[in-house]
Amino acid sequence: MAPGTDPRAIAPLDGLTILEISSFIAAPLGGLTLAELGADVIRIDPVGGGADQGRWPLAPSGISLYWTGLNQGKRSVTLNFRDAEGRRLLGDLLAASGPGGGIVLTNAGQEWLAYPALARVRPDLIHLQIQGHRDGRPAVDYTVNAATGFPLITGPEGLESPVNHVLPAWDVACGLYAAVGLLAAERRRRRTGAGSAITLALADVALAVAGHLGYLAEAQVTGTDRPRIGNHLYGGLARDFRTADGARVMAVALTRRHFADLAAATGLASTFTELERLLGADFGEEGDRYRHREVIAALLEPWFVGRTVAEVERDLAGTSVLWSRYRSFTDLVADGTLAANPMLGPITQPAVGPLLAPGSPLAVDGTAGPRPAPTLGADTAAVLAGLLGLSAADIGTLAERGIIGALAADSGPGQGAPDS
Amino acid sequence: MAPGTDPRAIAPLDGLTILEISSFIAAPLGGLTLAELGADVIRIDPVGGGADQGRWPLAPSGISLYWTGLNQGKRSVTLNFRDAEGRRLLGDLLAASGPGGGIVLTNAGQEWLAYPALARVRPDLIHLQIQGHRDGRPAVDYTVNAATGFPLITGPEGLESPVNHVLPAWDVACGLYAAVGLLAAERRRRRTGAGSAITLALADVALAVAGHLGYLAEAQVTGTDRPRIGNHLYGGLARDFRTADGARVMAVALTRRHFADLAAATGLASTFTELERLLGADFGEEGDRYRHREVIAALLEPWFVGRTVAEVERDLAGTSVLWSRYRSFTDLVADGTLAANPMLGPITQPAVGPLLAPGSPLAVDGTAGPRPAPTLGADTAAVLAGLLGLSAADIGTLAERGIIGALAADSGPGQGAPDS
Numbered sequence: 001m002a003p004g005t006d007p008r009a010i011a012p013l014d015g016l017t018i019l020e021i022s023s024f025i026a027a028p029l030g031g032l033t034l035a036e037l038g039a040d041v042i043r044i045d046p047v048g049g050g051a052d053q054g055r056w057p058l059a060p061s062g063i064s065l066y067w068t069g070l071n072q073g074k075r076s077v078t079l080n081f082r083d084a085e086g087r088r089l090l091g092d093l094l095a096a097s098g099p100g101g102g103i104v105l106t107n108a109g110q111e112w113l114a115y116p117a118l119a120r121v122r123p124d125l126i127h128l129q130i131q132g133h134r135d136g137r138p139a140v141d142y143t144v145n146a147a148t149g150f151p152l153i154t155g156p157e158g159l160e161s162p163v164n165h166v167l168p169a170w171d172v173a174c175g176l177y178a179a180v181g182l183l184a185a186e187r188r189r190r191r192t193g194a195g196s197a198i199t200l201a202l203a204d205v206a207l208a209v210a211g212h213l214g215y216l217a218e219a220q221v222t223g224t225d226r227p228r229i230g231n232h233l234y235g236g237l238a239r240d241f242r243t244a245d246g247a248r249v250m251a252v253a254l255t256r257r258h259f260a261d262l263a264a265a266t267g268l269a270s271t272f273t274e275l276e277r278l279l280g281a282d283f284g285e286e287g288d289r290y291r292h293r294e295v296i297a298a299l300l301e302p303w304f305v306g307r308t309v310a311e312v313e314r315d316l317a318g319t320s321v322l323w324s325r326y327r328s329f330t331d332l333v334a335d336g337t338l339a340a341n342p343m344l345g346p347i348t349q350p351a352v353g354p355l356l357a358p359g360s361p362l363a364v365d366g367t368a369g370p371r372p373a374p375t376l377g378a379d380t381a382a383v384l385a386g387l388l389g390l391s392a393a394d395i396g397t398l399a400e401r402g403i404i405g406a407l408a409a410d411s412g413p414g415q416g417a418p419d420s
Numbered sequence: 421m422a423p424g425t426d427p428r429a430i431a432p433l434d435g436l437t438i439l440e441i442s443s444f445i446a447a448p449l450g451g452l453t454l455a456e457l458g459a460d461v462i463r464i465d466p467v468g469g470g471a472d473q474g475r476w477p478l479a480p481s482g483i484s485l486y487w488t489g490l491n492q493g494k495r496s497v498t499l500n501f502r503d504a505e506g507r508r509l510l511g512d513l514l515a516a517s518g519p520g521g522g523i524v525l526t527n528a529g530q531e532w533l534a535y536p537a538l539a540r541v542r543p544d545l546i547h548l549q550i551q552g553h554r555d556g557r558p559a560v561d562y563t564v565n566a567a568t569g570f571p572l573i574t575g576p577e578g579l580e581s582p583v584n585h586v587l588p589a590w591d592v593a594c595g596l597y598a599a600v601g602l603l604a605a606e607r608r609r610r611r612t613g614a615g616s617a618i619t620l621a622l623a624d625v626a627l628a629v630a631g632h633l634g635y636l637a638e639a640q641v642t643g644t645d646r647p648r649i650g651n652h653l654y655g656g657l658a659r660d661f662r663t664a665d666g667a668r669v670m671a672v673a674l675t676r677r678h679f680a681d682l683a684a685a686t687g688l689a690s691t692f693t694e695l696e697r698l699l700g701a702d703f704g705e706e707g708d709r710y711r712h713r714e715v716i717a718a719l720l721e722p723w724f725v726g727r728t729v730a731e732v733e734r735d736l737a738g739t740s741v742l743w744s745r746y747r748s749f750t751d752l753v754a755d756g757t758l759a760a761n762p763m764l765g766p767i768t769q770p771a772v773g774p775l776l777a778p779g780s781p782l783a784v785d786g787t788a789g790p791r792p793a794p795t796l797g798a799d800t801a802a803v804l805a806g807l808l809g810l811s812a813a814d815i816g817t818l819a820e821r822g823i824i825g826a827l828a829a830d831s832g833p834g835q836g837a838p839d840s
Contacts, residue, residue: 007612012604015611025633032632033597037604051675054706056655057638057646065634065641072632134761134783142658143744146670147757151651152748154586155575162660162668162746164651166574169589172629174781176596177453181782183603184432184457188786190610191435192427196784204763204781209592210749211778212452212492213445214485216758218477219749220775221485226477231571231584235476238562240582248582250566255471286474324563326582328572329630329639337567338636341554343624355640358631361594361624362601363554364616366608 008365011038016186017101018042019094020074023050025141025168026202027107027130028070029175034182035073036360037367042383043074044090046081047405049376063351068373072347072357077384078377078405085403087112089384091121096387102126102195103182109136115197125195126185128178134201141168141202148206149215149225157230174205232297237289239297240326241304249304249312252322256284261319266303272296345369377405428785431458436606437521438462439514440494443470445561445588446622447527447550448490449595454602455493456780457787462803463494464510466501467825469796483771488793492767492777497804498797498825505823507532509804511541516807522546522615523602529556535617544615546605548598554621561588561622568626569635569645577650594625652717657709659717660746661724669724669732672742676704681739686723692716765789797825 016039020031028043035041045053055066077093080086090113094102102122106113107130115127132139145151145164155163178200185196210216219225231240231250237259238252253259263269263283272283275295281288289296304312309325316323327335338344343363344356349372357370384390384404398404436459440451448463455461465473475486497513500506510533514522522542526533527550535547552559565571565584575583598620605616630636639645651660651670657679658672673679683689683703692703695715701708709716724732729745736743747755758764763783764776769792777790804810804824818824 007608007614008616010608010612012608012616014608016607029632033600037600056707056710057634057642059637059641065637069632069634069637134763138740138742139744140672140674140742142653142672143670143742146660146668146746147744149747149749149752150585150587151746155583156579156581159576161576162651163575163583164660164670165570165585165587165589166654167570167585167589167629168633169585169587169592172589172633173592173596176593176600177781179600180453180457180596180603181784183600183607184782185784187436187603187607187610188427188430188432188434190607192430194427196428196432198782198784200782204761204778204783207752207758207761208763208778208781209587211764212449212489213588213592214477214489215749216752217479217485217489217769217772217775217777219753220758221479221772222477223750225748225750231582233562234586240566240584248566250563250584252560252562254560287476290476320558322558322560322563324559324567326566326571327569328645329569329635330643330645332569332627332636333639333643338627338640341624341627343554343628344631344636349637352637352641355637357637358624358628361597361628362604362618362620363624364601364605364618 011366011368012364013037013039014366015100016040016103017097018103018105018182019044019090019097019101021090021104021106021108021113023052023107024055025070025171026174026178027105028052029172030128030130030178030182031074031105032070032072033176033179033360037362037364041074042077042093042379043071044077044079044093045376047078047377047402049078053376059352061351065352068349068352069357071373073371074374075379075383076374076376077380080403083403089403091118093383093387094118094125095121103186104128105178105182106130119195119197123195124189124193126182126189126198127196128181128185128198128200130174130178130200130202132201133203134199139203141171144170144203144206147203148210150210153226153228155228155230157228159228170202170206173209174200174202177205232293233290235290236286237293237296239293241301243304243309243312244306245308247309248326249309249323250326251300251304253289254286254322255320258320258322259283259289262300262321265316265319265321266300268299268303271299275299347372349373350375377408380404381407431786431788432784433457433459434786435520436460436523437517438523438525438602439464439510439517439521441510441524441526441528441533443472443527444475445490445591446594446598447525448472449592450548450550450598450602451494451525452490452492453596453599453780457782457784461494462497462513462799463491464497464499464513465796467498467797467822469498473796479772481771485772488769488772489777491793493791494794495799495803496794496796497800500823503823509823511538513803513807514538514545515541523606524548525598525602526550539615539617542615544609544613546602546609546616546618548601548605548618548620550594550598550620550622552621553623554619559623561591564590564623564626567623568630573646573648575648575650577648579648590622590626593629594620594622597625652713653710655710656706657713657716659713661721663724663729663732664726665728667729668746669729669743670746671720671724673709674706674742675740678740678742679703679709682720682741685736685739685741686720688719688723691719695719767792769793770795795828797828800824801827
């Protein structure tokens, strides 16, 4: 940074350079999270792209919106990993990546990408390896989720089959843990000079979260699994309700005050008081709200079904009741939710077009808004020239020999600027 | 750290002190994630505990297993927030928290806990405020989830009602983003001396993740929502199958090789080849596997239903096919999964007893194994003595006057040691 610069104008991760050899969700999301806070994240793919290059959903052009979403604001380099010279270039880039570099984030399992091999060229290496299981066996979000209890308690009461989440929640958590791990290790390196070899297993992420949320302790201590309860909230009061205009809303009363406000707003205060007396219950207590959830919900149902969403909104305004309307992704586009949120901004994504795309949910000084993803390989020449000092002629020869990806003159803006 | 210490024996976040004024999941998980990597995380609650003190699940003693799970390895202080002197003690602790301190993580909205108030006592303050919506309106995981599209595409095909996830995935992601934000800001502070005011909205976490996974771009570009497809995998091949012994397994073929291996292992290779010819399809392509998922799954069903899980395991061993058995939380206890995983270790949790509890999924040198959660307020006296230099007599007077929580002689081990 230049002297005299306002320190808060500097991105929190300014000066950090990360080489990401990744595919699918977790590792790319980890790199993305750091890129959004100012790190220079260079995603390095095999020529032609990784296994996630064509993952659905696709834009009409055939380009993967999943890939572009997970690689916003990175630079893209393609190397021929099948050729020893291509593999050596990766080591050269790592060695040349400066004092804020020497950081590798990967979910690839090849030996030449592992910590022992890469620490030879960069002794202060910080290397984070994402894997399926701790012992190296592969796993993906769908198999980890099946193995971790949640699908058996998700979905409508009475259903017999498991219900998988659609959100790849374990991949998301794993990617964010990876970002935490790299920053923690970089802090130690700044203090001591030492690098780190970190492994992070997707299956462990799921077990750790299930443990910290109390599921594993509950199973150990009580010997029982909690029941499948549909859209009710375990140990509290929450449920979806249909409205007069055919919409659905979720309403939640987490605290005594929430419940009192809900009872008052729905005109059911005296009804609930009478019911509490009959049942010997106190609906101010979360346990009692939960035990009697069916009768409480049955009493609330007519209130919701007699009102449109607009009327629900009017009648719950100014109360502490937590509620929201169920919305689809196209609703979020159509109702202006995306346009109204300053976290999202306009980008022009090559081969997709203009889009509202998210930046980091971490609102902090010094960070930029959303940037498009690079076109695959768009930054190969710039990165080889910038980090390794190779000439245009050298780079052209490497491309002709197939050691690096083809240099497309029209390969798009690379690490593009946001629309302004 | 002492000179001559092996730098890798030092925890990555050694020397960091975080004051956490928190409740429920996101903020506590953020602090926990940093505590697991060596930070001294001091959770400060109002006397008697926060709103999450009794959240289910509960141990037979009535203590919340949710609270203990989310506060492992922290220290616990209770202050009387209703009293100006209790509030001032929080500022005193912040001022005295050393060069690695001056860090506040909170989801509480009170003005005296906000950045402007606390930066007066600690100008280099790093303050991360978790809130529901960016504009300060409240929201919780259940309402954010309803508002973000996923419940309408989760669950069995043909179902009309929304299906909420049971895993509070947005809270989990929010807590991990908070850990990232604090570490990123602490890096900037080490370089520039400047603090940071960071806000993080739960609703923004959900929108950012939906955006980065392509859901928002898909809705914008195609104008349509993807369908509800049960336990199939959008744009690929994955589904649950019943086995001969009444279990269920999830099987996934993400790549051409996975599918070829699945076809070979199930003896269906020539059947699939014939079917590809009839349909004009190439099941090596993920799009074609997805389009024809129903017929592919129908052909696979008899293979699974004719085998026990042990036979499925035997027949898929050595192939690249990704699969796992659906398991409940009690299955994970009974089948030895928890005991076999070195991430989990034995702790003795006060008022709960012996448990296998998780440490960090980030496997890195210098970190300790799992530690129990403190008893509420167990560390009040030690923290006031250690950071503020108060005498036992001063502390006793504060407790008698109700400025701090009662000092229980039997208040448990506080930041206890793991079983060994």
